Amino acid sequence: MHGSAPPGGRRGAIRAARRRGLPLPGPADALARRLTAFEQHLVDRVAAAESPHLDRTLPRLGAASDRGKLWLGIAAALALTGHRGCRRAAARGVASLAIAATAANVLAKGLAGRVGPVVDRVPARRRLSREPVTSSFPSGHAASAAAFATGVAMEVPLLAVPVGALAAGVMASRVVTGVHYPSDVLAGAALGVAAAALTRHVVSYGVTWR
Numbered sequence: 001m002h003g004s005a006p007p008g009g010r011r012g013a014i015r016a017a018r019r020r021g022l023p024l025p026g027p028a029d030a031l032a033r034r035l036t037a038f039e040q041h042l043v044d045r046v047a048a049a050e051s052p053h054l055d056r057t058l059p060r061l062g063a064a065s066d067r068g069k070l071w072l073g074i075a076a077a078l079a080l081t082g083h084r085g086c087r088r089a090a091a092r093g094v095a096s097l098a099i100a101a102t103a104a105n106v107l108a109k110g111l112a113g114r115v116g117p118v119v120d121r122v123p124a125r126r127r128l129s130r131e132p133v134t135s136s137f138p139s140g141h142a143a144s145a146a147a148f149a150t151g152v153a154m155e156v157p158l159l160a161v162p163v164g165a166l167a168a169g170v171m172a173s174r175v176v177t178g179v180h181y182p183s184d185v186l187a188g189a190a191l192g193v194a195a196a197a198l199t200r201h202v203v204s205y206g207v208t209w210r
Helices: 009-020 027-048 052-064 066-080 084-112 140-155 157-176 182-201
Strands: none
Touching: 027 157, 027 182, 052 066, 052 157, 066 084, 066 140, 066 157, 084 140, 084 182, 140 157, 140 182, 157 182
């Protein structure tokens, strides 16, 4: 079962490492296990909460953002308005998303290799039909959501609240469905904001944003 600690606590972990010829776990490993145990507790608390929003709204919102579909749809709608600021917001949002998705899904996940939460207590109606096979850390969905929302808000501040609310919902859905720990989501969000900040000096479609 994912996320379970070796029997016998630290001593058991040391014995297991010695049998397998692995490096002995140090203080950092113990801290990581405690953090994971605490976050698993948070995931279980969310799983035990009763709400139609947790059962239907957030899982559906998260599914809508798969492969960036939600954000690309919003970007297309903004571009079609014909408003110069909205077109720039769409371009910056998509550029930010592309940077964040690459950094999270290609680079960071390949280095982290974290196993996701135990989903035994997550109601079946909230779970994904197919569990992710990549590293839990960081959340690629959170990175993309934060990147797009930040990029759009940088160009059209009035859109910060509605697009930011959607992004927050997508991030929350990753914990609600049991595929990510809260720290995975927070790390992804931070990565997304950083990706949007990188677009300050990007030149796209012949328009210099800054």
